[in-house]
Amino acid sequence: MATILAAIDEGGANTLLGDALASIPTLSKSGSGSLGPFTAGYSVQGTFAGGTVDLIAPSTVRIEHLRFNWQMTLSFGIDLDDFLPHFCLPQVCVDIPCVGHVCTPKICVSWPTIGVSVPFGDFVEATADFGIDVSLSGGQWKVQILVQNLSQLQFGPATAGILVLIGAAITPLLLAIPFIGPFLAVAVDLILAAIGVAGLTGFLGPILSPFLSGLKIPVYQQDKHFKFLPASGPVDPDVFIELDAVSAQIQHSDEDELVLSVDISP
């Protein structure tokens, strides 16, 4: 068997996979989801960073503290009628000299629906177990690691502060609404309570989790018809060899290594 072998230990794998994660372009997604009682639209984008690699024989690559840094713009409408008490201006009477007693009718206020748009960002971390996938497609060998198991997402410290940001975004919108002054604090508290931290993480989790669970990290990618030497003149054409088979596994001896084996032929 004509074989080329390449092996990388955990230290090297940390660097290799770290570089691979950093080279993944910004991912983005938009859609809508339930944020407490609201239907919120979102636009999110993010990049991967960090992580500590643990190679586990025979074929698991574990990345602990795999981090996804994300930025999101959240948009949702709040029908204030759902949060504020029914409010009416009472009948108002004046005594006009030489005229008499004049009264306005009771006038009920209809609270509007306000649109809120809040930008914010944070990170999530998880431990991901990747399996090794080797494939030949379109004349190209590809070895990549794919997420097979993902731990529960751990949110960064800024996530808990998102409710405060939402409150800060809502407040100036509410201030512009006539007659809301006495109800302002109540309105903000009720709205934030309706969302809640659980509602927020419950909203963010299903949005962010697919970024991590769908992660594929390339490890090796070469044409089966492999150009060993490029042409260097009219009488020196390209030199090719055939990569007939590629395999990858984690081998354990006195340390764990990712070993790539390539069988070639002329």
Add this chain to the structure above:
Amino acid sequence: MSLTGTSEVFASIDEDALNDILQAFFNARPHYRRYGSPAFVPVTTVSETAIPAIAFPGIPGGIDWRISFTTPVVDLFEQTQPLPPGMTLKPGQFSLHTDVELCVNCIARKDTRSDAAGARASRTKPRPDHVVCTKLGVFGIGHLDVWNSPNGDGAVRLRVDSVELVDIQPDSLETVLECVIKMILDGILSRIELPLKALRAGAFELIVTEGPEIEHNHIQAFGNV
């Protein structure tokens, strides 16, 4: 014992794969193993390399000759291929075996002033119509000539240190031919650089800290990402 040892990355190519690469090279660029003077090879092509005739006074156009080799088969230490008596493969060395064909255009010239045809013949283009050839089996011992740079570039060449022809008499003729063929074979192989990245089929990044060296029928190298 791990493959990488104290390094982060390990890469190796076994001797069968190295021979496949050499075969691919010489299949794509056969002119590296076929050489001929103008009577045999008027101009260099992918198939053959043009070399000058052997100039000699009194021989107009010189002595036309041709030399070609079969694709060498390499054996990396530890020895797995037979060698002739007197040759041993030591650690860090490779052996090679090839067949060489040496041909000469042995023109018979009339050396008389009245020979108009002979005079005309000396002015026209030489033709290989009096070719005599011999084939010899060649064994060689050599070492790796390597270079690598901090950015991960590098290459390997095969350098021939000694050559053995079997059963040529007298011994002095054997010695002369061995020297000529050694120089020619080393000249050929020294022009062939095998990139380190291609030798590991493009796998990983490797900043070499140790090697490439011959070990256990492999060329192997150690380094970091």
Add this chain to the structure above:
Amino acid sequence: MNASTDLFDSRALRYIDCYGQRFMREGTYRYHVLSRQEQGLASREPCTIKVGPRKGEGKNGSKMSQHTVQLRWKKGRFSSGSDELEIEVGDIVLWNCPDPAAPPYEIVGDQEFFASARMVNECGFTHAFGTPGSYAWADAHGSKLGGVVHVKEVSCASRDDLAQWQQRLSKAALVMIADGKVQPPEIEIVAGQTVYFAIVTCKGMSITDKRLLGKSGGAGRGGHAANCA
């Protein structure tokens, strides 16, 4: 305090405004309720107020009774529920459309004294101020009449605070306009309270938020440089 978007204009009545007009002579008075889009398109049958003789004391022993007309906004037009209203001399009719979705509107009568956009005698305009700020107002028809309404912020930390505030809302502030004077020219209320601008005598004015009038403060419709003496 910053002024807010709480604009007011007697020429363009909204759900938190009322227009009141007292009828001092017998007769039949026709009027339309027009949104801004309908200016000049009063092709429909007008509403009618029939003013008959005073038959006795009004309600509560007063010389005047109030009739409140609640307007509805439906299918692009205003309606009053009944096209004919019978009142007695000296009674006041108060119009209000409580629908927040209705566009700004005006009451356009068939006589000069009878118009919310240009108020003359024995009429009034009310506006409930919902947002804290200082609101300067002026006459869009060019007179020098004007004033300021200071609206104080309210925060209610408890149910009692809320109850006290709602109690206060039932009291309006009164601004009297007569003989070319505004009394008082500056008033202070809390957010949610109503101001009643009572016009006793005038040759035609509006109560208009000064921010709607530009820098000149008097470029209103009609250009009537009236002296409301």
